[in-house]
Amino acid sequence: xxxxxxxxxxxxxxxxxxxxxxxxxxxxxxxxxxxxxxxxxxxxxxxxxxxxxxxxxxxxxxxxxxxxxxxxxxxxxxxxxxxxxxxxxxxxxxxxxxxxxxxxxxxxxxxxxxxxxxxxxxxxxxxxxxxxxxxxxxxxxxxxxxxxxxxxxxxxxxxxxxxxxxxxxxxxxxxxxxxxxxxxxxxxxxxxxxxxxxxxxxxxxxxxxxxxxxxxxxxxxxxxxxxxxxxxxxxxxxxxxxxxxxxxxxxxxxxxxxxxxxxxxxxxxxxxxxxxxxxxxxxxxxxxxxxxxxxxxxxxxxxxxxxxxxxxxxxxxxxxxxxxxxxxxxxxxxxxxxxxxxxxxxxxxxxxxxxxxxxxxxxxxxxxxxxxxxxxxxxxxxxxxxxxxxxxxxxxxxxxxxxxxxxxxxxxxxxxxxxxxxxxxxxxxxxxxxxxxxx
Numbered sequence: 001x002x003x004x005x006x007x008x009x010x011x012x013x014x015x016x017x018x019x020x021x022x023x024x025x026x027x028x029x030x031x032x033x034x035x036x037x038x039x040x041x042x043x044x045x046x047x048x049x050x051x052x053x054x055x056x057x058x059x060x061x062x063x064x065x066x067x068x069x070x071x072x073x074x075x076x077x078x079x080x081x082x083x084x085x086x087x088x089x090x091x092x093x094x095x096x097x098x099x100x101x102x103x104x105x106x107x108x109x110x111x112x113x114x115x116x117x118x119x120x121x122x123x124x125x126x127x128x129x130x131x132x133x134x135x136x137x138x139x140x141x142x143x144x145x146x147x148x149x150x151x152x153x154x155x156x157x158x159x160x161x162x163x164x165x166x167x168x169x170x171x172x173x174x175x176x177x178x179x180x181x182x183x184x185x186x187x188x189x190x191x192x193x194x195x196x197x198x199x200x201x202x203x204x205x206x207x208x209x210x211x212x213x214x215x216x217x218x219x220x221x222x223x224x225x226x227x228x229x230x231x232x233x234x235x236x237x238x239x240x241x242x243x244x245x246x247x248x249x250x251x252x253x254x255x256x257x258x259x260x261x262x263x264x265x266x267x268x269x270x271x272x273x274x275x276x277x278x279x280x281x282x283x284x285x286x287x288x289x290x291x292x293x294x295x296x297x298x299x300x301x302x303x304x305x306x307x308x309x310x311x312x313x314x315x316x317x318x319x320x321x322x323x324x325x326x327x328x329x330x331x332x333x334x335x336x337x338x339x340x341x342x343x344x345x346x347x348x349x350x351x352x353x354x355x356x357x358x359x360x361x362x363x364x365x366x367x368x369x370x371x372x373x374x375x376x377x378x379x380x381x382x383x384x385x386x387x388x389x390x391x392x393x394x395x396x397x398x399x400x401x402x403x404x405x406x407x408x409x410x411x412x413x414x415x416x417x418x419x420x421x422x423x424x425x426x427x428x429x430x431x432x433x434x435x436x437x438x439x
Contacts, residue, residue, distance in 0.1 A: 032340035108161035385427035
């Protein structure tokens with residue numbers, strides 16, 4: 001989760017009217033080829049090892065990614081993936097210059113006022129990186145525990161995500177301690193949860209939580225969070241009370257209102273607009289919209305665990321872990337077991353706005369173009385490409401009859417509807433693209 005400020009739209013607050021749903025048209029892959037590993041470069045050939053947290057830098061438009069099992073922080077920028085901090089494939093606990101720093105299974109990232117905050121999960125610490133690339137400690141001694149006190153001596157137990165308010169106060173979803181903690185003026189205090197798993201409401205430090213997983217902050221100081229094992233969305237009011245928002249506490253999938261709704265292991269929460277939250281419902285797996293009044297409706301996901309780009313309700317995810325919105329309100333998802341970063345494409349966005357790969361080392365051309373039957377894409381070899389993708393103007397990947405050769409790719413487009421397409425091709429460590437018009 002990563003939002004630095006709420007995204008303001010002139011839209012009705014009642015999400016049941018589908019106005020908010022109409023902003024989005026389909027799900028596509030923003031980065032990752034689906035293979036487990038570590039590879040930088042062009043987004044569609046990059047490799048991740050269980051990406052968790054995602055967040056957005058409003059100044060640059062870059063998306064930061066906590067690549068958990070690679071033990072690094074990476075970023076998606078301009079259609080390419082690069083390393084930001086950490087030593088790929090090496091766990092550890094080292095502060096200092098970003099590329100020499102080490103983490104152990106980072107899970108949460110949050111960008112605020114020029115700093116990138118990081119939940120270093122298995123090191124039981126909160127860290128941050130400044131604009132010069134220096135990684136420093138925010139809080140945590142590294143010893144697993146739930147003790148409050150001076151930031152460097154306080155203890156956490158697998159903190160999963162963070163949010164930072166405008167005053168610089170850091171709030172932490174302290175997962176295995178079943179608490180919400182805050183770091184302010186160098187001191188860590190517990191604001192919700194007793195440390196014993198359960199589900200009770202009331203005064204924050206007397207309430208019981210069960211693995212709170214993510215949180216976000218409203219302008220009035222209310223903290224909305226997902227209580228994973230209680231399968232609920234809850235809030236911590238400025239007066240210090242934990243109150244229900246949505247979910248009946250049982251695992252399942254029901255769109256409804258308040259306790260009439262049902263979730264299954266909600267893992268991430270972020271703002272969609274001033275009165276609507278996005279909740280990532282991991283085991284269902286679906287992306288839900290939750291009004292602060294408690295109304296719940298599904299935005300994306302078929303409910304089947306798998307990988308499928310395309311229409312919102314046909315899309316498939318596999319244990320997704322985090323969400324964030326960019327400056328144009330596109331939604332990014334850390335799709336953990338698919339080893340990909342997914343994106344909800346806004347209505348009206350088309351392939352003309354996808355990253356243009358024409359500046360890659362391969363200059364691709366298609367003839368004839370426009371085409372009505374077979375289109376031939378020239379390929380420089382020396383061997384046939386390993387991947388050929390055909391993407392329509394809605395961002396959906398299509399099946400087509402493709403024949404690959406060392407010097408070309410033949411695409412049978414006769415069965416395709418007329419329109420604009422992008423063909424993306426990779427092989428021998430090279431990638432290129434070309435635009436195709438089907439008459």
